[in-house]
Amino acid sequence: MGMEFQKKLAATETPIPGMLLFDLPVYGDNRGWFKENWQREKMMALGLPDFSPVQNNISYNDKAGTTRGIHAEPWDKFVSVATGRIFGAWVDLREGPTFGSVFTAELDAGKAIFIPRGVANSYQTLEDNTSYVYLVNDHWSADAEYTFVNLADETVGISWPIPLEEAELSEKDMAHPRLAGVTPMAAKKTLVLGADGQLGKALRSAYAGDPSVEFADRSSFDLLDPASFGSRNWRKYSTIINAAAFTAVDAAETEEGRQAAWALNVTAVAELSRIAVAHGLVMVQVSSDYVFDGSRPSHDETEGPSPLGVYAQTKAAGDAVVSVVPRHYIIRTSWVIGDGPNFVRTMASLAEKGVSPAVVNDQIGRLTFSEDLAAGIKHLLDVGAPFGTYNLTNDGEPRSWADVAADVFELSGRPRGNVTGVSTAEYFRGKEAAPRPSNSVLDLAKINGTGFRPELADTRLKGYLQNSK
Structure with a gap:
């Protein structure tokens, strides 16, 4: 022929x-x-x-x-x-x-x-x-x-x-x-790091019953221990989701905290990125609104970083490292609320105790409920969305922290007026604190374009408080 x-x-x-x-x-x-x-x-x-x-x-x-x-x-x-x-x-x-x-x-x-x-x-x-x-x-x-x-x-x-x-x-x-x-060949695994944090717990729920997803907390994969990186046969994995991070914003301004933040948010991320490149893995890195200084009315994925404090600088540096991984998703989010200590639970506890708090009213953003953050990450992986950076928060009208606190009080049966709004400068007067972005609103057009539309923050807040009772 x-x-x-x-x-x-x-x-x-x-x-x-x-x-x-x-x-x-x-x-x-x-x-x-x-x-x-x-x-x-x-x-x-x-x-x-x-x-x-x-x-x-x-x-x-x-x-x-x-x-x-x-x-x-x-x-x-x-x-x-x-x-x-x-x-x-x-x-x-x-x-x-x-x-x-x-x-x-x-x-x-x-x-x-x-x-x-x-x-x-x-x-x-x-x-x-x-x-x-x-x-x-x-x-x-x-x-x-x-x-x-x-x-x-x-x-x-x-x-x-x-x-x-x-x-x-x-x-x-x-x-x-x-x-x-014949025993079918199992799919390559997804490894979730930081599996006991707020996002990690939500990812456990999102992937419940999926044997191809493996969860590791600090006891089974310590990102600060070089031996952890050699403990896996990386040929058996397709994806790393890094839900671990140093997030103590104010502690990062101290000498000890600064070292810890750089170690977990940059050095460990660099090693994960090296492994992802060497083995052709997809790397999912969770980033933060803190990479911006908050000077714009909203932030889209094309905006370059302008971090203010140490924590913010380490998150921006981690993003830069991950960006060189050919198959990566950088997920920028803000004000995460999930299963664990968080702002909403603190305000609900104060409302229950009859405390009338003073809350910052000049930082604007949107809440991100961990179930939606996990669902968005899973969506990007499931549909094979183009690699790159995506903003992911809940949707709806932006709020100040004081507005969110007032919403929590109202939903808890307390008057909104029990929450007093104060400026960031007034709230932190006399305290050691990291600088915060004044506007943390993240534009959601890009992730919406992949077919994922996060729930309204107001709707999630009501459900979260009801389920917390």
Whole structure:
């Protein structure tokens, strides 16, 4: 069969999710042919994930009928033909609804295929002296976990061009289990750090029952201990969600607090980012309205940082580090309220005790309830939103801290007038305190554009107080 020259580069989706079949432009004349076997930029524009190959392998086969497989490997793979022709058969052995799905195709030098991790592949040569090449995005290792299915499985039902009884096979391949006996390859894991904080607890609820999500608190992953970073087999992970941070804003202004804030918010984040780059992981970093000085009426994702205090500076530095990770989400949020000590619970307790507090009235922003923050992070990951920075708070009219306190008092059955508004300067007079942004309102247009619309802060506040009783 003659090879077709000068086709246009094109990608075709297959029945197996994530697997793409490519037509490659091949240019030939009386001397032979030339092709761009793998071209990252052009192929990514057609849907190829940026899978970052790290190893190039070649399989040479003397005879037509040489058949290898069916093997599912714990890495992504891009396969193309150098010489000859092959018949390829692929079976989805990943956990999920497409387990057992089959796709077959004939490949020559003018075609290539991208195979996601966990999709089993098998190749039968159709000509003597056939070679095929594959790029993989992890180095081979002896402890790599494979999954197999038998070449002759009746359920899979592959119609081999050269019958298996006439093909060149290995005894090992023929001994693989039938589909009914195959244990599906589990998805790579998401690691949530800081899992016992307000956001961490909300992420536990958001991912409840999902075995692919692993939660680590300080006792199981101490971000200040270098040994923690070497305690994981990072090949088994796809995503890190860093919900841990030093958030004691005023304590960060002290010598001890400054060192602790930089250690947790920058040094540890830099090490996580290094791991994410080395292993091609998605890195989710939770940032803060404090990276801005609050001089604008609202802050969108294009605004550069202008941090005021030490805590703010460490969060801005952490964002800068994470921004160089190719696959990252920086989630900027403000005024987080969840399961743990927080401003709303403090005000509700004061209302119950009959205390009339003085509360700052010249800092403006929106509350962020941790359940919505967790849901927004999960949404970005689930829909594969474009990587980058996103603002994420609850929606509605911005409020001052005094307004929020008055809302809490009113919902607790106390008069709003029991809350007295004071300026930031007056509230902190005579106290050691970090500077605060005067306006923490974050523009939500970008995350709304991904299909996620956070609940109104007023609605969440009512529900939060009712559930806290």
